[in-house]
Amino acid sequence: MKRLLDWLDHRTGYRDLMHEALNEPIPGGAKWRYVWGSTLTFTFFVQVITGFCLWMAYSPSATTAWESVYFIQHQMVFGWVVRGIHHFAAQAMMILLILHLMQVVIDGAYRAPREVNFWLGLVLMQIVMFLGLTGYLLPWDQKGYYATRVATEIMGSAPFVGPWIQQLVQGGPSYGNHTLTRFFALHAGVLPALLVMFLGLHIYVFRRHALHAIKNEGEEDGVFWPDQILKDGVACLAVLAAIMGATLYWHGAELTAPANPAEAYSAARPEWYYLFLFKFLQFEFVSQWGEATHLGEALGAIVIPGVLFTILALMPITAYFKWGHRFNVAYLWSVLGIAGVLTGMAYYEDWYADTPEGRDFRQAVEEAHRDGARTVALAESKTGIPPSGAALLLANDPLTQGPKIFEQYCLSCHQTESRFDDFSEAPQAPGLADPHIRDQIDFGSRDWIRSVLTDFGGHFAALANIEGNRGEAAEAILEGSMKDWSDSNAETLTAPENADDYEALVEFLYTQSQRPDALSPESEVVLRGMEIFTTGELTNGSVDACVDCHSMHPVVVDPTGLSDRWILADEALSEDLQPVLTGYGGTEWVLQMVADPQAHYAGEYGNNAMPGFADQMTHQELEMVSKWLAEDFYVVPAGEETESH
Amino acid sequence: MTETHSPDATEQANPPRRNFLVKFVAVLVGGVITAVPLVFGGGFILNPLLKKKSSDEDSDGFTFIGSTNSLLPGGPPRSYKVTGAKQDAWTTYSETAIGAVYLKMDEDRSVTAFNASCPHLGCTVNYKSDANAFICPCHDSSFSLDGERSNEIPPRGLDTLNVEVRNDNEIWVKFENFRAGTAEKIPV
Numbered sequence: 001m002k003r004l005l006d007w008l009d010h011r012t013g014y015r016d017l018m019h020e021a022l023n024e025p026i027p028g029g030a031k032w033r034y035v036w037g038s039t040l041t042f043t044f045f046v047q048v049i050t051g052f053c054l055w056m057a058y059s060p061s062a063t064t065a066w067e068s069v070y071f072i073q074h075q076m077v078f079g080w081v082v083r084g085i086h087h088f089a090a091q092a093m094m095i096l097l098i099l100h101l102m103q104v105v106i107d108g109a110y111r112a113p114r115e116v117n118f119w120l121g122l123v124l125m126q127i128v129m130f131l132g133l134t135g136y137l138l139p140w141d142q143k144g145y146y147a148t149r150v151a152t153e154i155m156g157s158a159p160f161v162g163p164w165i166q167q168l169v170q171g172g173p174s175y176g177n178h179t180l181t182r183f184f185a186l187h188a189g190v191l192p193a194l195l196v197m198f199l200g201l202h203i204y205v206f207r208r209h210a211l212h213a214i215k216n217e218g219e220e221d222g223v224f225w226p227d228q229i230l231k232d233g234v235a236c237l238a239v240l241a242a243i244m245g246a247t248l249y250w251h252g253a254e255l256t257a258p259a260n261p262a263e264a265y266s267a268a269r270p271e272w273y274y275l276f277l278f279k280f281l282q283f284e285f286v287s288q289w290g291e292a293t294h295l296g297e298a299l300g301a302i303v304i305p306g307v308l309f310t311i312l313a314l315m316p317i318t319a320y321f322k323w324g325h326r327f328n329v330a331y332l333w334s335v336l337g338i339a340g341v342l343t344g345m346a347y348y349e350d351w352y353a354d355t356p357e358g359r360d361f362r363q364a365v366e367e368a369h370r371d372g373a374r375t376v377a378l379a380e381s382k383t384g385i386p387p388s389g390a391a392l393l394l395a396n397d398p399l400t401q402g403p404k405i406f407e408q409y410c411l412s413c414h415q416t417e418s419r420f421d422d423f424s425e426a427p428q429a430p431g432l433a434d435p436h437i438r439d440q441i442d443f444g445s446r447d448w449i450r451s452v453l454t455d456f457g458g459h460f461a462a463l464a465n466i467e468g469n470r471g472e473a474a475e476a477i478l479e480g481s482m483k484d485w486s487d488s489n490a491e492t493l494t495a496p497e498n499a500d501d502y503e504a505l506v507e508f509l510y511t512q513s514q515r516p517d518a519l520s521p522e523s524e525v526v527l528r529g530m531e532i533f534t535t536g537e538l539t540n541g542s543v544d545a546c547v548d549c550h551s552m553h554p555v556v557v558d559p560t561g562l563s564d565r566w567i568l569a570d571e572a573l574s575e576d577l578q579p580v581l582t583g584y585g586g587t588e589w590v591l592q593m594v595a596d597p598q599a600h601y602a603g604e605y606g607n608n609a610m611p612g613f614a615d616q617m618t619h620q621e622l623e624m625v626s627k628w629l630a631e632d633f634y635v636v637p638a639g640e641e642t643e644s645h
Numbered sequence: 646m647t648e649t650h651s652p653d654a655t656e657q658a659n660p661p662r663r664n665f666l667v668k669f670v671a672v673l674v675g676g677v678i679t680a681v682p683l684v685f686g687g688g689f690i691l692n693p694l695l696k697k698k699s700s701d702e703d704s705d706g707f708t709f710i711g712s713t714n715s716l717l718p719g720g721p722p723r724s725y726k727v728t729g730a731k732q733d734a735w736t737t738y739s740e741t742a743i744g745a746v747y748l749k750m751d752e753d754r755s756v757t758a759f760n761a762s763c764p765h766l767g768c769t770v771n772y773k774s775d776a777n778a779f780i781c782p783c784h785d786s787s788f789s790l791d792g793e794r795s796n797e798i799p800p801r802g803l804d805t806l807n808v809e810v811r812n813d814n815e816i817w818v819k820f821e822n823f824r825a826g827t828a829e830k831i832p833v
């Protein structure tokens with residue numbers, strides 16, 4: 001062994017090198033305040049390891065970026081851990097950079113002969129900030145997409161060359177495949193290579209001038225190895241523990257819904273270390289000055305930060321003047337202080353302030369979480385992610401899209417009690433569902449059916465608020481034959497001896513909707529319900545038969561077994577009568593009702609008080625809202641929910 | 646520049662026991678902080694070996710290929726594309742080409758199926774009617790019509806696949822791929 005090492009030393013001189021590296025003297029001994037540079041180098045090492053791993057699983061294109069990150073996060077061994085470490089180590093790096101900078105400035109370590117190294121450090125800081133910026137976009141989720149768009153718009157606002165720079169960075173006039181390929185090449189190739197280069201120089205120059213020691217009276221001198229190395233190692237361990245802790249606590253980094261330019265995202269915020277700038281740009285005086293100087297956005301976003309940074313870079317020169325060092329320290333504290341206050345303000349306004357903006361932000365964040373979790377649930381379902389990408393999963397999901405359409409077209413008439421306060425007008429129709437509570441549908445539920453059967457007048461009371469030419473029809477409905485039926489039969493239906501029969505009738509109707517919790521058309525209860533629907537004969541007394549007024553073509557189990565859905569029986573119980581009850585409360589029934597209620601509900605001469613939406617909604621919208629109201633959407637089977645954030 | 650270069654100063658200042666302890670702890674800490682990212686990164690990279698393939702099939706694995714009417718009893722083999730659902734990392738393809746098979750009908754109307762990929766190194770073999778044999782374009786492996794190899798280039802004959810004729814004339818094949826370059830037929 002010894003001979004082998006001798007041989008190696010003879011050929012390489014590694015012992016001198018090691019000696020040089022390890023026996024660096026430290027006047028005044030090892031100190032905790034010197035650890036920042038080492039922790040930064042260590043964190044960078046962590047980023048390289050995890051970054052290479054992620055690289056092996058990541059695919060930069062608009063239809064595969066989110067998808068591959070989803071796969072990393074939810075399917076791969078240690079995927080969420082590796083991604084979480086990479087994410088939180090990036091945050092740690094920013095914090096350590098600030099601490100390192102503070103230590104250097106406060107100790108005066110930036111002064112001659114170390115000016116160049118100070119500048120090298122500032123270049124490194126810029127590189128790390130750009131690494132953060134480029135990395136934020138790569139998952140191609142709503143959060144990263146919209147936040148990064150703000151950053152590239154800022155680049156576009158730069159005087160003269162701005163628009164060109166923006167196009168170069170984006171790889172075209174708008175975001176797409178080439179934005180990702182470029183950001184990825186920058187993030188995983190160009191910027192790390194620059195970082196390694198500058199870090200090498202930084203360490204070389206640092207060694208050349210030796211450590212800027214702070215030696216107090218009576219302190220013994222020390223050596224780098226092992227005293228300082230141990231301190232560095234312990235500090236790195238603490239950083240690693242913090243990164244791992246954050247990773248485990250938040251179950252890795254967040255992945256919101258896939259980026260969708262057609263879907264607004266009102267919680268777009270940059271990463272926290274750019275938040276001060278974000279807040280600064282929101283001040284009115286900043287835009288006013290921008291206007292006055294004809295620089296626009298660029299003033300607050302580029303010129304002012306540029307000036308502040310230049311003052312920082314000039315510190316070694318400022319220090320030559322009397323009071324120069326004190327000025328520098330004061331300057332650093334005030335810039336950091338102001339940035340800290342701005343960050344705090346932005347944070348408070350978003351997360352705690354009881355303002356409309358704050359509430360909007362928090363709601364948007366909540367929706368982004370929800371949509372992200374929903375996309376993951378859909379991706380993990382049998383359908384999986386189609387080759388066209390995961391954004392389509394959400395765009396074609398009734399549970400996600402239905403409530404939005406309902407809110408836009410339907411809610412103002414069909415107000416639920418939970419939303420009365422949102423409208424000045426009284427409701428004109430029964431509430432069906434609250435888009436804010438989207439997995440609870442009142443319409444077509446068993447309670448709904450009971451209420452229509454035994455309290456028709458009360459159930460549709462809101463119709464009385466309809467005015468104008470549809471008012472007459474509404475009045476006619478409220479005084480019509482179903483109202484009479486309900487009034488005269490309610491007592492019989494709800495009689496205790498008929499409890500089972502009443503339930504059976506409700507179940508029969510409910511089964512027609514094919515909702516997930518509906519009983520099979522072959523079950524005894526449903527068959528009994530069909531009998532009552534046809535004859536009106538109950539255990540005790542009778543009601544007027546439903547088939548006398550309603551078309552009904554009941555569902556049966558598909559005899560060929562090809563379809564999971566039930567199909568219509570060979571024969572109808574009754575035909576050509578309105579309101580049609582075939583498939584009542586199911587997707588097709590709702591779709592017909594929303595598209596053309598006159599035809600579906602009332603027939604040519606009947607009373608209909610609802611406007612048709614066939615001309616207002618696209619077919620896709622009709623389908624989404626109908627499927628939502630009919631509970632015809634994918635539900636994660638109980639016990640299969642995966643952990644989300 | 647500080648020129649107080651005296652590496653032995655601390656050696657003397659610190660008792661050797663303490664110095665050894667410091668060195669030991671320093672190395673230990675260094676080991677831990679290096680190991681943690683490497684372990685997680687290593688597991689991540691080994692994903693293909695650690696993650697079992699999900700057996701998503703609740704079907705029997707057979708795929709519909711074509712009709713018996715497209716084959717002549719005792720006639721030449723014909724090539725068919727196999728399409729099916731495929732899971733490729735994050736993407737689910739509902740209908741995509743997953744391979745090719747040769748189907749051949751004997752005089753007694755029994756159907757034989759071969760995976761069209763060459764057991765040598767995986768090229769797709771051709772049926773040459775003039776030679777009345779399967780010949781691989783890559784390194785000239787050749788196979789007789791019953792799939793036996795007729796030269797020494799491939800390590801084994803063409804891989805047969807299970808066939809079922811359903812509903813009178815539908816040919817269903819259980820499509821599988823096998824490892825190339827081995828004498829045995831090992832499914833992948």
Ligand code: FES
Pocket residue numbers: 763764765766767768781782783784785786798
């Ligand atoms: S791959 Fe077919 S002969 Fe080599």
